[in-house]
Amino acid sequence: MDVAVEAPVVQQHIGLKRTVRAYIALTKPRVIELLLVTTAPVMILAQGGIPNLWLVLATLVGGALSAGSAGAFNCYIDRDIDRVMKRTSSRPLVTGELSDRQALIFAWVLGIGSILWLGLLVNWLSAALSLAAILIYVVLYTMVLKRRTPQNIVWGGAAGCVPVLIGWSAVTNSLGWAPLILFGVVFLWTPPHYWPLSMRYRDDYSSASVPMLGVVRGRMIVGLQVVLYAWATVACSLLLIPVAHMGIVYTATAVLAGAWFLYESHRLYSMAIRHGKVSPMRVFHSSITYLTVLFVAVGVDPLVPFFRF
Known part of the structure; x- marks a missing residue:
């Protein structure tokens, strides 16, 4: 275009x-x-x-x-x-x-x-x-x-x-399997992070003829795609546990933060289905917090043994 x-x-x-x-x-x-x-x-x-x-x-x-x-x-x-x-x-x-x-x-x-x-x-x-x-x-x-x-x-x-x-x-x-899994986490996280932004600025992207998903598809389709990619992101994050022998800090964070990310994604989709007021920026900001918390846990988890007495 x-x-x-x-x-x-x-x-x-x-x-x-x-x-x-x-x-x-x-x-x-x-x-x-x-x-x-x-x-x-x-x-x-x-x-x-x-x-x-x-x-x-x-x-x-x-x-x-x-x-x-x-x-x-x-x-x-x-x-x-x-x-x-x-x-x-x-x-x-x-x-x-x-x-x-x-x-x-x-x-x-x-x-x-x-x-x-x-x-x-x-x-x-x-x-x-x-x-x-x-x-x-x-x-x-x-x-x-x-x-x-x-x-x-x-x-x-x-x-x-x-x-x-x-x-x-x-x-x-x-390189090795651990960084490749984390590469996959960020790769799968990017669409559910960015697509809500394209929903929020749909008119902007449309006026510039940029075919973001939020422009060319309805809210329900975008919401569903956000949910699917969010599930894939969380599933990929859990693969790091056996591959890199992650401990309780990362495991608990991946599960709890992942559950919150999934909740926010499903909430967006649910609101789109009901044709109610959609708050895509809530998912956008939540996704940033999720990734930040997850990677902080990646860095903290290997340090835990050094603090044991």
């Missing part, structure tokens, strides 16, 4: 403070925060304790640069639809705080910098995974899938799962 390209935005002349804030906004900091939350705990699990703190810092900085690069490329490529959608109307390329050229150079610098940083300070497997994440998000999701299919966030969302692999590979310089 094509989106009408509006006249270029005239760049504003702003001070240093606003310029820095604009560059930071390009990186989508809230997304970076969530990605880092899934990285550090996996490093603890891979180590079976606290890894070298310099390694943790280097990995988190490299991951932030990588995610920031992907976010900046996304803002550059999607600047036409960002000008149409109210939700994205305050982004720097829409307001004119930064020029298209500045954003593109910034994205390339962050991307190349992240790969070199991880390769030289962590290992080249982590650097390769960082490159893969950028390519999946920028090319597969933003350029290929986003404007063509409602399955965009399903396959394009794989980019958000890669930090789990980077965290594990940073410690072990290898």
Whole structure:
């Protein structure tokens, strides 16, 4: 679907403070925060304790640069639809705080910098995974899938799962079943996390001709898909217990937090069936809390034996 390209935005002349804030906004900091939350705990699990703190810092900085690069490329490529959608109307390329050229150079610098940083300070497997994440998000999701299919966030969302692999590979310089299961958790979690957002901003996405599931399908279908993926997410999270020999902290958290996530998902579907007032953002925020709590448990569980007397 094509989106009408509006006249270029005239760049504003702003001070240093606003310029820095604009560059930071390009990186989508809230997304970076969530990605880092899934990285550090996996490093603890891979180590079976606290890894070298310099390694943790280097990995988190490299991951932030990588995610920031992907976010900046996304803002550059999607600047036409960002000008149409109210939700994205305050982004720097829409307001004119930064020029298209500045954003593109910034994205390339962050991307190349992240790969070199991880390769030289962590290992080249982590650097390769960082490159893969950028390519999946920028090319597969933003350029290929986003404007063509409602399955965009399903396959394009794989980019958000890669930090789990980077965290594990940073410690072990290898991959294994445990990080692959956690990759699956984030992969399956992404649709029920994002589809409620597409319900909330249905008119926005529709005006920009972006075929998110909330645009091309009714509330009942979206609600059902949220439920199915939520069940798959929780089931996948439980696979980690026997594979990684997880203890009571992770087991209890996966069960209880998973039950809450399922409740919120079923509640959304139930409200959609009754044609009542749907609160998709409640599921959206609940999904963030669920993933955060689950991965905190991933990091805490291996440390429990160290506190036994």
